[in-house]
Amino acid sequence: MTQVSLVDSTRLSALLQEALSWNEEISSIMVSAQNGSILAYAFRGQTPSVKAMRTRSTTVTTAYAIAGQDTLIFEAQRTGALTVISAIADQILLSITGPESQGTDPYEKTVHEAAQEEVDGTGMEDSQEQDPEMLRLRSDLEAVNQEVASIIRDDLAGMRWPEDI
Template sequence: MTQVSLVDSGRLSALLREALGWNDEISSITVSAQNGSILAYSFRHNTPSVKAMRTRSTTVATAYAIAGQDSLVFEAQRTGALTVISSVADQILLAVTGPEPQGVDPYEKTVHEADSTVDGDTTDEEDPKIARLRTELETVNQELASIIREELSEMKWPEDI
């Protein structure tokens, strides 16, 4: 039988809102299932439409699935925004995204325009600003992932309710 658990999305969203304050470079944090379902989110500025969030969540889940790594850096080609993605539980992903370049609204892109690359052998070291941002996003991702893993370990199972 498949296990079913209940996630307190309100508590998780509050945790994500709090984590936005850890670093001014973070523009958004999302927790989603590997199938692209959005479990919790927090955006520093305007919250995008549900459709835009679902598209983004599905893109992140697909990139993570293709990469086959425990953690990866995802860079949107059109916007240049970096996202650090990691698994926080079985089938649950955490995505911490940095700022979008000025004058670009990533939520106005269509699925076909939102081309992206998964970090592999890139030259981030050539740009100290990008390398610093990447390090900051990875640090926040690791710290938050640890906290979320602890929160998820305390989830209620249906028989506990």
Template structure:
């Protein structure tokens, strides 16, 4: 009989918690299925409510689906936190998020005001080009994302999925 391995969310979460120690600027790491299901997560501070995590997972998976890129970097409109998203397997995404900037009032502008003022991110533009701190944060997040993605891909490669049976 063929063996079927399922994602061990405990092991996956332990790997994510360990990865938080790689860089003190990482605020959270989440692995989600492209349907928005949360497979594993690790947060540096308090763990948000299930509703908040589901919202974050849905936002991440929707942004990735719309962008259709191998790696996506986006800035949250309300908080200003950067997130790097990459695929680590078929239908499985990794999201590495940095801290919210301390000097930004998250309610200063609405999304519509930012779009009207031409400040919203558009595909292909580097929103951090004018701000060296944002550029540095983006580089750090991308480095952690790349290293963790490679580790998680090798973990997932050894598993057998139901369609392999």
């Protein structure tokens, strides 16, 4: 039986490792199937456990599926890290994540602080949308995401698909 490789994992992994150097704000890059399967990844620093990577992949792909948009900006609830997610092929997603927020953990707020933010109309989303540093980070992550996605799409376009064999 003929084997058809849709993705050259060695080449893809090398591209993801190289892309980490494009911007110091990137903490991880992951290519995964929409079912949460991890196809390739690169992490700045220590690589997390397989369980942690699967949790991240599943969370990101679920967020993307719920939003159903071409590009999604996802903020991790616990860490505040921003992730830009985009489709690079049918059922294949690219996610690029920035550093964890240096602010306080939202779960560490007292009930009074959270209630006061609701009354004031402020909150994590409002404060980060106004933060120029967060806007710059988001813009940087989107730019790298678009560049990596373009390279991967070009590679995929040159591959032979099962229908061509």
